[in-house]
Amino acid sequence: MIVTMRTKAQAQRVADITGGVIVVKNGKPTPKVQLQGDFEQHRAAVESVSVLFRLCDDAGEQVPSGWTVTGASFEVEWPKDQHKASLIHSHFGARRAAYNWALAKVKSDMEAKQQNEDHLSTPWTLEALRKQWNIEKNEIAPWWGENSKEAYASGIADLVQALSGWSHSKNGRRRGRKVGFPKFKSKRKDQNRVRFTTGAMRLEDDRRTIVLPTIGALQSRENTRRIQRHLAKNNARLLNCTLSERWGRLFVSCQLAVRTSIVSNRSPSKPNARVGADLGLRALATIADGDGNIKVFPNPAPLRTTLTERRRVGRNLSRRIPGSNGYRRAKAKLAKLDRKCVYIRRESIHQLTRYLVDHYSQVQIEDLNLAAMRQSMRRRAFRRSVSDAGLGSFRPTLTYKAERAGVKMVVVDRFFPSSQIHHNCTGRLTGAKLAKRLTCEVCHVEVDRDDNAALNIRDWSVTSPGLVEASALSVPRPLSGTGGSSDDGMTYHLERGCKTSSNTGRTQRGKNNSRTSEIKVRDENLVKGASL
Template sequence: MAFRERLSVVQAYRFALDLTARQERVVLAHAGAARVAHNWALARVKAVMDQRAAERTYGIDEAGLTPTQGWSLPALRRAWNQAKSDVAPWWAECSKEAFNTGLDALENWSDSRTGKRAGRRVGFPRFKSRRRSTPSVRFTTGAIRVEPDRRHVVLPRLGRLKLHESARKLARRLEAGTARIVSATVRRDGGRWYVSFTCAVQRTQGMPACPDATVGVDLGVTHLAVLSTGEVEPNPRHLDAAARRMRRLARRAARRVGPDRRTGRRASKRWERASARLGRAHARVAHLRRDGLHKLTTRLTREYGTLVVEDLNVAGMLANRRLARRIADAGFAELRRQLAYKTGWNGGRLVVADRWYPSSKTCSGCGAVKTKLALSDRTYTCTTCGLVLDRDVNAARNLAALAATVAGSGPETRNGRGADRKTPLAGPVAVKRQPGTATAGKTGTVPPQGRTSNHELTYAS
């Protein structure tokens, strides 16, 4: 039974950097070059599109129109190389990789439109401003390596950069030959510089300690997560203090004179200082939370064969303006992303409950569904069977029970009825399964339904 698959995965390793003032200037110059190339190419593509539209209104036939500007990286690069002496006479001072970084986003958009790029649709590119965009530059060729001391990395043009932390995890893999660096990106995030290595990694698929066990995971606001086993996963250390500090800084920034687009008012120096501090505090909260989630998801995927989470309307929820909610919601997306790839690494499977599955409103004891449950009710009290249980534990148990119905259903019990908002637990429930996280056949799943491309829909009763 100890069958272990070899997996080739793309994995990112990110390390905080301690840049010298000179190195920071070079990175900023390269990021600026990327922005100039990006803005130039976007303006050029737009101008050609407008020109062709205008020519059509004059009645010029298709053959006589100004030729289109290709969106592919080679086409944009050719056009940029012809124009760079005029647009950026200083071009020789920067690595050509900086300009490629800028031209890339345009190719991403056209690839996404034509379906060449997987995942969520990429929006039409926008002009990048010096003040609002995050400085970043990516290197794909040249000297990219981790130094033997594991505390320094070497990048083209930038030379030897000091790491703020040890790169031993990546260095071990590079030395063993199980990882190869594909690219390196230097980026500023919340006032700190980071280098992120995209690597092609060879992994041996693991095996969960309890392959037949299932756990439901419900993310919380006051704590990190609640499991169907009743375990409450506390927030990572320092997170509450960091979140308090962030709220205080947000209030302080709000009392100072900020920029106003309509009146053209410039931000005060005091506002700029306050909002820079807020940005750093914000990044710290995000990092602490992500670290906590990494520890949790690693532990869970090594232990349990099946994990169940809720499918939340993350895009819709991110529009929510309340700070605490927004942080929690970003956590949902992150939890799901981490579980999806880690179940793949560890040979488990991830079940994502349908958005309308009433995990909070259903009684995990008898299956009765409440019509209303206020968010302030922290305890679930069932009027049918008298069960009294922590609200989040109840929800997590329902999620875990959902996986059992999927795994246990044979092919003959499948039916095509989908779930709706009021479906009780006992009835048919729709379950979305993450692609590639389970072995088809064993789990009683049906083939993809055709209309969805990146999710398999499974119906179980």
């Protein structure tokens, strides 16, 4: 077995304890250790170093390590002691100060490098910047001893991640929008937060107290039983805690590693059933199972339902004097509406994903292009509705839940026209762009757009992408002989429809038009070959 640790130092410790051999690649040691015999006899030794490791067999195939990373968030009360409350704000400012110092250091090195190529710059790594901070902190921050060292490390780590994102985006190694160069953090705009990775972090046995380094004990407004019981039984390891302020309230987010047997002991109620889920705005999701049953999860649209009240509170806030009691009360009301929208949206996604993994063994979903959906109609109201539904959090939430429950998740090809093919006769569906009901050109039957799309997604197969049994929008590959089927049984589109309207933007339109022209030229050649 091969164990991959996070660092080379951890790998060396594992090798010394277990008698394993460090894997060498290109003459350099790697954080991988080759273990002899069964891994279970070395598990205790490996976990004594770290539980964040990957396990592979001798062939290189990754196997379950027995641990999974999860998290939980708890709201805590602001301390009544003014000294502790000011200490929390001091930690927030310390993180911001370290971030700005590191950013100024990086920018000064870049300017000096342009003037003198022999200038030695500080590497953009957490270790190098922290070492430089420890050298200069007595001069630039003589008050550094009032806060935990983790506050400064948290700010430097955030900058390192931001620089990595900018560098990868600039070099084309990062997908999505271009990431700009990091900017300085201001007290007015920056979100107050600080992350602790070492020190006295624990959850007390009373299940109402969370202890953080330097700050001390904080009273939780929620019961911490869901993770404290695992920590007490040594079935989980606390990795880090993040203290943050949002809507004027304090939250502690705990990240921990839990044994896989603790979180994956559920099995679907329908072990051999497959379901297709079609996401939308009228309904959050329309799902169709193997028996043809259709279930609709309504879209709560929390922002739309509270929009009138938000406008009234916003007008009330604009008429108040900043800093007055009336201003603080109006601001608290607006924050309450924001908090309500976030919680409703998050809860609806959790209920939907939990239902899918609890009932079905295979879930098939769409590969949505949400950025294109927001720009499809070039209207602010439509973009607001797409964001209000919170569709972006559906796939990552379902991914980790399906992995823990052992449920297979299949992502349907993005260009599969699930809303343009009639499920019964495979004819083309026509109608308005956002019409709820569409009409088939072949059998002239009117069908529900969402129900029909859910059925098509359910029957989509990896072996025949773009095809649901037979499609009027496709043509078979030219026959190599006199048989009645193609060589590989695949079907190729004459035209493809993008459900997410990703061809509306200027840049995306050019890419899709070029791709469509290539597909048409290819399919025309296929048709000519078939006629010959």
